[in-house]
């Protein structure tokens with residue numbers, strides 16, 4: 001009996017559960033069938049909808065197929081994105097000047113508009129590359145708006161808006177080891193870059209960085225090192241390059257000064273290196289060497305030299321080379337029409353005096369005047385227009401004070417001493433400077449751009465003739481800006497430190 005009850009109970013349970021299982025199985029089969037059917041319907045539905053959304057393969061808009069997309073992407077990134085925006089910003093919603101058909105665009109890329117800043121790529125790209133690039137650009141801008149791009153691009157990598165012009169930053173190189181100090185563009189578009197530590201680099205038009213050998217030995221202590229570089233106005237025919245740099249006194253290596261050498265650039269080498277200028281005396285301090293170099297329109301070479309930290313001893317006296325701007329011939333000889341050429345005891349290369357630490361020199365693009373920029377002590381950074389034989393007043397007159405806040409002069413003006421065009425208090429630590437010129441930069445034309453080491457930005461002085469009428473702070477916090485250079489191609493280039501970069505300012509087209 002004991003066993004009957006559980007048996008019958010189990011049997012009933014088993015029957016019930018078998019029945020239950022069979023029912024569930026049937027229901028499950030129906031359920032699965034329904035799901036499969038509905039999936040098929042959905043899939044059919046979707047594919048119909050998809051077909052509605054896919055635009056017909058862009059036959060009318062693309063006469064070529066992209067054969068090598070990887071290459072097109074790379075070509076765009078390396079050759080075009082810097083000027084036209086890596087996000088294709090300058091092409092999105094563009095009113096095309098030379099036509100928007102694939103044929104017209106391909107032609108633009110091939111032939112270029114070199115006078116307006118658009119290089120020609122017929123030599124660098126094959127016809128296949130050009131077709132791929134054209135199609136790649138067209139496919140990337142399809143359906144995009146400027147608004148969409150702006151939402152993605154709030155940083156320095158996108159379009160930068162200044163008061164009067166929108167522009168982009170194109171990094172030409174970020175591979176300079178050390179501190180890039182000066183930029184000079186050759187007539188063929190290649191760039192020479194000095195590096196404070198003593199190296200000279202050439203950046204080829206394909207952005208390859210090449211070190212130039214044969215640079216004279218430089219002393220790299222404190223503010224000293226390899227400083228400026230310029231090429232001869234007739235570089236195309238004579239290949240002459242000029243360097244300013246710091247050298248040691250051959251009789252006492254603890255003393256140094258600023259010197260200038262001329263050399264021929266042949267391939268990746270400097271040859272026939274010859275020292276053509278030495279600022280005397282040699283001193284043991286390692287600051288205020290200057291130094292910029294500049295050719296004027298008559299072919300004279302100007303060399304700026306700082307006071308070496310001895311303001312009371314040198315800048316106001318003509319018997320030494322320190323705290324002065326010098327004027328020499330392209331071979332180092334002294335022109336006999338220099339202002340102090342016949343003055344007894346005076347250094348005959350002196351053009352102007354009374355200068356602290358001049359690290360900016362540039363020609364005005366309209367008047368051809370020489371403009372100079374110099375570091376003040378604490379405040380009193382100055383921009384001056386240089387005139388033969390004039391005294392710029394340092395340290396008798398100044399708008400600055402000592403670094404410890406005490407003053408060393410009460411006067412800012414004096415007869416016989418020149419007033420600056422502009423001064424900064426507090427200091428911005430101005431280094432290289434250049435005027436924008438030509439049609440490239442619209443309302444920036446003839447405005448002066450001054451680099452700021454201290455506040456890490458580019459200062460735009462809005463000019464009306466020789467008068468400063470406004471200011472704009474550009475590229476705030478970009479890094480210490482050492483140099484601004486207007487290239488032979490019309491573009492403005494800047495040298496930035498931390499991290500080291502050479503950057504081209506490309507106006508939005």
Ligand code: HEC
Nearest residue numbers: 079080083096097098099105108109113116117118119509
């Ligand atoms: C150094 C800057 C620079 C670089 C690099 C550059 N462009 Fe340009 N591009 C310009 C400028 C400036 C213009 C406007 C020329 C004009 O207005 O005549 C332009 C114009 C064009 C145009 C004609 C636009 C129109 O309105 O019809 C096309 C297409 C073009 N560029 C494509 C390219 C492609 C593709 C590359 C890369 C292979 C490239 N550009 C590289 C500066 C540049």
